[in-house]
Amino acid sequence: MAKTSPPKKPVRAESEEETKAALRKVLLRKRADLLQEIKTEISKYIKGETRQLVDTALDDGDWSVVDLTEDISLRHLSAHRETLLKIDESLRKLNEGTYGLCEDCGDVINEERLKILPFAIYCIDCQESREKLEEMVKREGIG
Structure with missing residues (x-):
């Protein structure tokens, strides 16, 4: 007579509240990381790191590097801002139940x-x- 293995227990699915809590935690962690990156970028301007590039620019090539550096920093800040807005909207939806x-x-x-x-x-x-x-x-x- 063949032995039958005991029935497997179904894997417990996360409850909706556990899932929401986990997603909220991920959103808040991502938000905190972005805010830290934004603070770092802004502190570069306050400390004058860009100004140091301006002070040492000697020719058009140097000025191109200064312009490119500032443009990249501003694009990063803009992208971070957009992501923060999306995260805040997602947190609002989580609270409303429409997430x-x-x-x-x-x-x-x-x-x-x-x-x-x-x-x-x-x-x-x-x-x-x-x-x-x-x-x-x-x-x-x-x-």
Whole structure:
């Protein structure tokens, strides 16, 4: 007589509250990291690191480096600001109970996607559609 193995216990799925708490923690950690990076960038300006480049610029090539350095720093700050706004919006949605819903179709955004990109506002299908549309607009020169 063949032995049967005992039935496997189902893996306990995280409760909705546990999932929300974990996502909130990820969002808050990402927010804190971004704020630290922003403070570091701003402190560079306060300490005069960019000014030191300006003081040593001798020719057009040096000035190009100064311009490029400032442009990169400003782009980083702008990108960080946009990400902070997305994180704050996600935290607001978590508190309201609307977090994780696609802003285009209203479907639930896949939990794995939210773990990777916790401030995602579109499901994979809608995000891909938006990216294809953006690419078409760029290619066709529309807009």
